[in-house]
Amino acid sequence: MTNSIKDLHEAQVIFVVGSNTTEAHPVLALEVIKALRGGATLIVADPRRIDLARKAHLHLPLRPGTNVALLKGMMRHVVDMGWQDDDFIAERTENYEAFCESLESMTVEQASDICGVPADDIRRAAELYATADRANILYAMGITQHHTGTNNVLSVANLAMLTGQIGGPGKGVNPLRGQSNVQGACDMGGLPDVFSGYQKVDNPDAIAKMEAAWGVTLADREKGMTVMEMMHAVDTGKIRSMYIMGENPVLSDPDQHHVEDTLGKVEFLVVQDIFLTETAEFADVVLPAASSFEKDGTFTNTERRIQRVRKALEPRGESMPDWRIVQSIANRMGAGWDYRSAEDIMREVAAVTPQYGGVTFSRLENVIPDVEYAQTDVCGLQWPCPTDDHPGTPILHSQQFSRGRGLFSAIEYIEPAELVSPEYPLILTTGRELVHYHTGTMTRQAAGLNALVPEARVEISQQDAARLGIEHGAPVRVTSLRGSIEPVAWVTDRVSPGLVFMAFHYAEAPANRLTGAESLDPIAKIPELKVTAVKVEALS
Amino acid sequence: MAVVNEAVEKTLTVTVNGREVKAAPGQTVLEVARSIGVEIPTLCHDDRLEPYGACRLCLVEVEGARGPVPACATKVGDGMTVQTNTDKIRRLRKFVIELLLSNHPLDCPVCEAAGDCRLQDYAYEYEVNMSPWGWHPLQFESRDDHPNIARNPNRCILCGRCVRICRDVMGIGCWGFTNRGYDTIIDTPYNLPLEEVGCVSCGQCISTCPVGALSMKRSRYAARHWQTDKTTTICPYCGVGCEVVVHTHRDALVRTTATVGRGVNNGNLCVKGRFGFDFQNSPDRLTAPLVRDENGDLVPTTWDVALDRVEQNFKRIKAESGGSAFAVLASAKCTNEENYVLQKFTRAVLGTNNMDHCARL
Numbered sequence A: 001m002t003n004s005i006k007d008l009h010e011a012q013v014i015f016v017v018g019s020n021t022t023e024a025h026p027v028l029a030l031e032v033i034k035a036l037r038g039g040a041t042l043i044v045a046d047p048r049r050i051d052l053a054r055k056a057h058l059h060l061p062l063r064p065g066t067n068v069a070l071l072k073g074m075m076r077h078v079v080d081m082g083w084q085d086d087d088f089i090a091e092r093t094e095n096y097e098a099f100c101e102s103l104e105s106m107t108v109e110q111a112s113d114i115c116g117v118p119a120d121d122i123r124r125a126a127e128l129y130a131t132a133d134r135a136n137i138l139y140a141m142g143i144t145q146h147h148t149g150t151n152n153v154l155s156v157a158n159l160a161m162l163t164g165q166i167g168g169p170g171k172g173v174n175p176l177r178g179q180s181n182v183q184g185a186c187d188m189g190g191l192p193d194v195f196s197g198y199q200k201v202d203n204p205d206a207i208a209k210m211e212a213a214w215g216v217t218l219a220d221r222e223k224g225m226t227v228m229e230m231m232h233a234v235d236t237g238k239i240r241s242m243y244i245m246g247e248n249p250v251l252s253d254p255d256q257h258h259v260e261d262t263l264g265k266v267e268f269l270v271v272q273d274i275f276l277t278e279t280a281e282f283a284d285v286v287l288p289a290a291s292s293f294e295k296d297g298t299f300t301n302t303e304r305r306i307q308r309v310r311k312a313l314e315p316r317g318e319s320m321p322d323w324r325i326v327q328s329i330a331n332r333m334g335a336g337w338d339y340r341s342a343e344d345i346m347r348e349v350a351a352v353t354p355q356y357g358g359v360t361f362s363r364l365e366n367v368i369p370d371v372e373y374a375q376t377d378v379c380g381l382q383w384p385c386p387t388d389d390h391p392g393t394p395i396l397h398s399q400q401f402s403r404g405r406g407l408f409s410a411i412e413y414i415e416p417a418e419l420v421s422p423e424y425p426l427i428l429t430t431g432r433e434l435v436h437y438h439t440g441t442m443t444r445q446a447a448g449l450n451a452l453v454p455e456a457r458v459e460i461s462q463q464d465a466a467r468l469g470i471e472h473g474a475p476v477r478v479t480s481l482r483g484s485i486e487p488v489a490w491v492t493d494r495v496s497p498g499l500v501f502m503a504f505h506y507a508e509a510p511a512n513r514l515t516g517a518e519s520l521d522p523i524a525k526i527p528e529l530k531v532t533a534v535k536v537e538a539l540s
Numbered sequence B: 001m002a003v004v005n006e007a008v009e010k011t012l013t014v015t016v017n018g019r020e021v022k023a024a025p026g027q028t029v030l031e032v033a034r035s036i037g038v039e040i041p042t043l044c045h046d047d048r049l050e051p052y053g054a055c056r057l058c059l060v061e062v063e064g065a066r067g068p069v070p071a072c073a074t075k076v077g078d079g080m081t082v083q084t085n086t087d088k089i090r091r092l093r094k095f096v097i098e099l100l101l102s103n104h105p106l107d108c109p110v111c112e113a114a115g116d117c118r119l120q121d122y123a124y125e126y127e128v129n130m131s132p133w134g135w136h137p138l139q140f141e142s143r144d145d146h147p148n149i150a151r152n153p154n155r156c157i158l159c160g161r162c163v164r165i166c167r168d169v170m171g172i173g174c175w176g177f178t179n180r181g182y183d184t185i186i187d188t189p190y191n192l193p194l195e196e197v198g199c200v201s202c203g204q205c206i207s208t209c210p211v212g213a214l215s216m217k218r219s220r221y222a223a224r225h226w227q228t229d230k231t232t233t234i235c236p237y238c239g240v241g242c243e244v245v246v247h248t249h250r251d252a253l254v255r256t257t258a259t260v261g262r263g264v265n266n267g268n269l270c271v272k273g274r275f276g277f278d279f280q281n282s283p284d285r286l287t288a289p290l291v292r293d294e295n296g297d298l299v300p301t302t303w304d305v306a307l308d309r310v311e312q313n314f315k316r317i318k319a320e321s322g323g324s325a326f327a328v329l330a331s332a333k334c335t336n337e338e339n340y341v342l343q344k345f346t347r348a349v350l351g352t353n354n355m356d357h358c359a360r361l
């Protein structure tokens, strides 16, 4: 996020696109509700009538996979009406002309035809957003999980730069991170192309720095494989061994049959987790990890705030914190590491990671009285926090973008990879539900949560249900090109005709058995999880 | 930014119990008193809610005012002089509490809130006399229709906090006052089950209830408030990163709460953060390493055996095919420190950059 959670409510206009905030980030959504009570205007672009859409002043129910068209339509109208922020564009950005030209290819009417949102609503959204003093954008997987995910993200950035809605309280672009420490896992270099702090693995200076810090010669000096590429490389025999820490790709990744096939083919698979997950079932060795209540460390939340995770209980049985397990293996391979605590590791992180340079456990321990939080003591530090006396950075890009000038991108609309056909006439879109979390490893153990939502369900419109003879609560079969699953039908006006929705939390009816891994975003390698063509049948 | 900073600039001078305090325009007497450690009792107040001024417990004397004023709803003015604990004020507060206790069930021995109950605390602090009004405990029927929320209307003191938090903070509005006078009760519209009136099971109403009228059903009878150890940590679920207080007792997680005035969540939690932690005590947790035996089954073993197996195979494959034959997945559920050492292990020890995680998903 460019902003802090606590300054979201200072926006006059909040534009939520591709984020079911009240379910996926419930407590953050309270800031949106607070803003609404304070008189803010809410625009929601989402195929479904999610809770926030009901509270919104303007709901744009776009067809799944047409974000770029909608955003271009809005930007075209902004430029046509002369609402762009010329000063901001001149001082802070570049490539504006090429971007403007790219808008020529789409009128508001054309955008409306593609995304299915009335042209007047697109104009109204553009006006509300562009002419507000302070407007914030929130987005999540509804923007990123497409084969055009990178284009979607760049289009959101274009809109914010075009209107100068960035870099102040209540003004910014805020991607919401799904899992507790996604931000941190990226920051720490859990990616194929960067060390911690986004230092490129193929940059000679970065390599030299890490080699000196780690006392090794690095064998690999090129970008590695993304998770999707790894799966394909197992098929071709290039990857022989996998080590998976705390992830459950069998349920979280698209095209479940393929993932299972692949894991079955790995010559030597090590899985480390707190449960015997669907993924661990394939392992040659399963290593028992401590839960987050049983260890010390830090998480970095969606607003880049590094916060302290504290041990409340002893690890169960023989289980150990993940870092201890990794260290044991490393030392058996001759690494000679000697970390005694998570704090030891953070000292090294701070030494080699510019954004975390000023982070120490003792600073995180202290309650930092933050000027912006008149009433609230918020612990932790928001990166970038380069030095010991740096207070952290609540708002990014308030003076300039990290690359200097913000770069406008000329983006063309590309159709979703998978289109409906006579055989698969409905669009399935996937996401999260309020009550369960990710692959359900943890939440489906909770009696209090299972009592609320005990089984996998597929949301379907009244019209489609009636046409297909499907009753509310009755079991159905959902089938795509890749497989089929049997959830119960949830007949609701949250989805419009032609659209069905499922969460991916359920092992017994895994939505990702249906989704496809073939079409990846060319840059971010994100699969198209939001648009899958399916058919739904009643089970008698 | 300017707006915010102006709000915290302390330009006013107020005298509280004889002490001069700097205060910001817009602050209430309650906030200013607290800023110097002077506690004023409240029942209907929660910092997450707008001042309500209904319970009359926070009455204080302000010089020049006609009578006592509620500290929670009175804004300070420059030069204001406040007394929070005079004999007269203490008598008034005692009277309020006695009145509340006159129809309170006083089933503290089995009440979930005992030890963490404002009414209990204040009755003790103000040395209430139990008998001036007689005792006529309420006798409403309880309704038990929610998997996580236990309701006991007889313990309700009608402070309205549950009504306001659900309506104002959650933007939903499951609760309301029904009936009048002595029969007033907190209920859902048309007495419908909570799940039918849009309840999202956040438990926010439980978190604000100052007594035992609303409580966490699944941790009932697990451990008293004073028996648990409390550790402040971060919710392991979504990327909001709410601060949670984990209550543990005899090696088990009993319940989680959050502290108003702290963390990005300011005392708020969602259904997962409040009711989602049974996994911690689950008998299905892995407690020993597993390795595949000759029959292809995963069987429990010791760390030595499991790590030997890992070492031999990693070394063998590395010798045969080099680092590029490995792929490693980091975790968005593990800590920064763990992800850091895992990427270091992958790049420096295995010798490959084939490292990713499921963040895209």
Ligand code: SF4
Binding pocket: B149, B165, B166, B170, B172, B173, B174, B175, B194, B198, B199, B200, B201, B202, B203, B204, B205, B206
């Ligand atoms: S649990 Fe949440 S939504 Fe349900 S009644 Fe209480 S405050 Fe309202």
Ligand code: SF4
Binding pocket: B155, B156, B157, B158, B159, B160, B161, B162, B163, B186, B205, B208, B209, B210, B211, B213, B214
């Ligand atoms: S149930 Fe609790 S919070 Fe609600 S009015 Fe009664 S005492 Fe107050």
Ligand code: SF4
Binding pocket: A025, A026, A027, A028, B235, B236, B237, B238, B239, B240, B241, B242, B265, B268, B269, B270, B271, B272, B273, B274
């Ligand atoms: S309590 Fe809910 S909103 Fe807060 S971090 Fe946990 S899952 Fe996210």
